Amino acid sequence: MTSLVVGLVAFVGNGKSVQVVVDGDARVVQTFGGTVSEVLDAANVTVTANDLVVPSLTSEVDDGAAIQVNKATAVDVTLNGAETVVHTTGDTVGELVDELGVARTSVISASTETRLTTLSSTLSISTPKSVTIAVDGERRSLETTVNTVEELLAEAGITLGDEDRVSVPVTSSLVTGMGLKVTRVETDKQVTETEPINFSSTEEETDELLVGEQEILQAGVPGERTKVFSVTVIDGKETKRELLSEKVTLEPVNEIIAIGTGEEPEPVTEPAEPAEPADEPAAGPAPAGGAWQALAQCESGGNWSINSGNGYYGGLQFSESSWLGAGGGQYAPLPHLAAPAEQIATAEVLKQNGGWGHWPSCSAKLGLR
Structure with missing residues (x-):
């Protein structure tokens, strides 16, 4: 607290007796000053634009009046991850929070009863935020007090793959009403598929069968071809594929049919x-x-x-x-x-x-x- 050294001023003519209270420390000042500013100058009280002075500096002062001065305190504050200096005339953390218009449900690094003059480190405040996340085919609404997208994903138990994408940088600060989209991406995923190979059919004439008669000498069996693809999948849907290799893994067996040429x-x-x-x-x-x-x-x-x-x-x-x-x-x-x-x-x-x-x-x- 600033100590006031008030000299006695001889009261002559229009001299006034004014009470000056600075941060609860009251002193009586004898002065010829006509305004609050002049009285404070006479009392060697320096004020800044952040201090609270009642009545205002330009107000006229009458004999017997009282001037209230609340000196502003500079407090280092991190609000939702953003660093700033707040000048406040409040005495406690709770008063500072109210002055900032921050919800009491915010996460605060010190109790609301803590006096500002006793703070030894930056005061951290994280306000509640309503955000939505679209991920894995569902839309989730969340209430959180964390400050960044990265912290929100961790809190929500959402793990990002190496190729996954988020609609905003993960280092971005959160604000209420923000909507996020997580896109799952998987490239170079290998997929193996098989497809049949049709067998061919050949005919062999024989006079052991009459004209118009047929007999299957060897049944046809389809073969099989195996293909390996490189596939890109986005949010569970294939968007691209590239053939890496293919080979015949089972040769087809040709059908042989005997055709009769014998005469009756x-x-x-x-x-x-x-x-x-x-x-x-x-x-x-x-x-x-x-x-x-x-x-x-x-x-x-x-x-x-x-x-x-x-x-x-x-x-x-x-x-x-x-x-x-x-x-x-x-x-x-x-x-x-x-x-x-x-x-x-x-x-x-x-x-x-x-x-x-x-x-x-x-x-x-x-x-x-």
Whole structure:
């Protein structure tokens, strides 16, 4: 506190007696001064523009009047991260906070009861701020007293990746009403994908099948190609991709189809030469009537044990390949060695794959197709 040294001034004519109170220290001043400023000069009291003087410096002073002087204190303040010097006539931190218009819910580095003259360090004040953050597909509203964007992200538990972007620099100061956007960015992310490779198909002619007949000799199998891409992903959405490599990881297997070129043989009516004893057909009567009997009559003259030497055997004139392919080998190595019923059973299996078309000429004549 400033000590006032007030000399006694002889009261002559218009002399006045005025009480001067400086920061609670009262003194009586005898003066001829007509204004507050003149009285304070007479009392050796120096004031600045930051001090509070009541009444004002230009006010006239009457005898017996009182002048109140509150000297301003310079306080180093960091307000929301910004450093400044505040001149205040308040005595306590709480009075300074009120003078600044700062909410009492602010984070303050000293208690509100602390006298300003006892502060040994900068007074830090962080005011409450309402901000919003858009991140990871959601919008979050936050109340905070931290001062920078970086501190807010840490407080909210938001970790930034090396390539993530924030709509303002992380060193920016926060202000109430601020909106922030965090953009997640991932570049050079490798993605592996596979795609099928279609197989090709080739045809091979064979006279072991009749014209119009087909048989798959080798089934086709698709192959596989593996590709590796470098992908850029922004907020979960792919925005760019670049092919890094590709290779065939599974070769396709080509399909091979046998196409029949064999001509339908003319029915043989002459009995075949007797076969060797080991070549005797299996015993059994020819089935009477029915489509198969009629077909056998057309194909071989109804001779179920015929072997004419033209590559077709039995009453229904099987080729060796069609006989074995339909499972006839379980009965006999060649059709004419099997019983008529066994030949018909094998023909039923053959008919399930291709229908009456295996006997194109005779089935057409008989109206079977």
